Amino acid sequence: MTGQPEPRDLLMTAYRVLGRSLNLHRNAGAAVRLAVPALARSAVLVLVLDQQALWWTAGGTDREGIAAPAGLPSWIRSRLTETDVIRLRPVPFGRWALPGGTEHDGHGAVVQLSCSYQCRGVLLLLRDPDQPAFTAADQELAAEFAASVSRAVTAALLYRDQVQLAEQLRVALLPAPLPSVAGIELAAAYRPAREAHRIGGDILHVESLADGGALCALGDVCGKGIEAAVAGNRLRKSLRALQPFTSQPLDLLNLLNDETFDPDGADATQFATLLIGVVRVVPHGGALLRLAAGGHPPPLVVRRAGTVQVQHIGGMMLGAEASAKFAEAVIWLAPGETCVLYTDGVVDAEGGPLGAAFGEQRLIALLTDYAGMPAALVAERIEQCTSDWLNGADHDDIAVLVVRAPHPQDAA
Structure with a gap:
């Protein structure tokens, strides 16, 4: 894609930015913004935890939302439940429904996150019809970037649970x-x-x-x-x-x-x-x-x-x-x-x-x-x-x- 940073630059930026905070929403929002336009025209991060689906988008309008997992588009739900070892799959040309009722006309890739700690997640990287398809190098970069996102999400969830546990313990011991x-x-x-x-x-x-x-x-x-x-x-x-x-x-x-x-x-x-x-x-x-x-x-x-x-x-x-x-x-x-x-x-x-x-x-x-x-x-x-x-x-x-x-x- 024209104007995209070198792969090393993107990964170093992700490492630096996503390592600054242990706040889940801040890290998730930063992740989708970093992916645009370096990897895609539109990026969507979807996490399912505590029986809720959380999502963040960048490209066009930055948005985030929360819904029941059943309210997610069916094609995203199917990617969230995949259990095989192939974490990155291509998204063919078409009109794809996104969380929050929007759509994207184009193609791209979907990466299943490896944050298995009380969470399932996918990162959607979507390009416009006139943009080139993901090459092998693009896919490798996307997978490494998604791994950084997975680590940031896992760290934020662990920190959230530690804070909640500490508060419960504090109340019990007061x-x-x-x-x-x-x-x-x-x-x-x-x-x-x-x-x-x-x-x-x-x-x-x-x-x-x-x-x-x-x-x-x-x-x-x-x-x-x-x-x-x-x-x-x-x-x-x-x-x-x-x-x-x-x-x-x-x-x-x-x-x-x-x-x-x-x-x-x-x-x-x-x-x-x-x-x-x-x-x-x-x-x-x-x-x-x-x-x-x-x-x-x-x-x-x-x-x-x-x-x-x-x-x-x-x-x-x-x-x-x-x-x-x-x-x-x-x-x-x-x-x-x-x-x-x-x-x-x-x-x-x-x-x-x-x-x-x-x-x-x-x-x-x-x-x-x-x-x-x-x-x-x-x-x-x-x-x-x-x-x-x-x-x-x-x-x-x-x-x-x-x-x-x-x-x-x-x-x-």
Whole structure:
């Protein structure tokens, strides 16, 4: 064809252009535009996936569309279902129906794509009646070009499925919304380390109890990303399964450790720090929080006077020993008082003018300023101040759970 580029130039351009993106529609549109006029007067790419037919055209008017496979012209459907090893077939002179209700009067070639990953496809290369027929060299070039298109389509479909899988996994691993518990305020903040994936290894779990109050857990699985998130989700599921048998925090920690400990394990995700608590309303106002700890940073208790008490509990990390020892403490919250549970991603957050850790003392100072404030406001301020301190720097998973005994004046 007059004015067509050298075969090597076309293939190098296809390699460069089709390798720029993992977007299916962008690559498909680029493929048909590259084929015109280098290989044909009109090019059509047809893909069948997910029980739908997608098509793109170039030459004359660039178009794309979607339809049921049964709506494709019969001659295209027959090419899509061919299973023999001959991938390129000539298209004789004639008037050929195209997707979208248009037609082309001429001849050309049809190439079956080799993108077998959840997809069938063909590339139609059509010339006008006054143009020369495809030579052996043209056919070889068309086949190589179609192979580049096949690779681009396959890569785009793989990427699409990976993105969908990651989103499904993210939704499944996100902490559930906090329940509403009569007489107790609950609020949380959650920020994974790998925010592009929005999947973290911190454990944040709260569920209401049939006899009143709530069971809550906050922890940190060693490691980051999907592996840590899966391990944390496994602990949450185990906790939910064990809860009908006992709601004693210390018993629950021991049972979870029995499941987690693996003497032959080498993965970091078998280790976790964890706080498990049961909070219940106290008659005449206030709340009682019974906490069991396994190597987790100490809770901070914000009293009505604005003082902050560091509640050291101790205990060993889960998964470290079969006979790990855990510790327990009981915290009484007067009306308006708060207990803040957090993971080490808060205090270890590095930033500020000197790149220092946010630290326990800054967190205590922040809680002093917000003594008596609603739980939701406290959780929001901790997340915001930590984020400001990081100033966009990399960080560990961050999780905060705030438990507050409402003050009667809050309802006024």
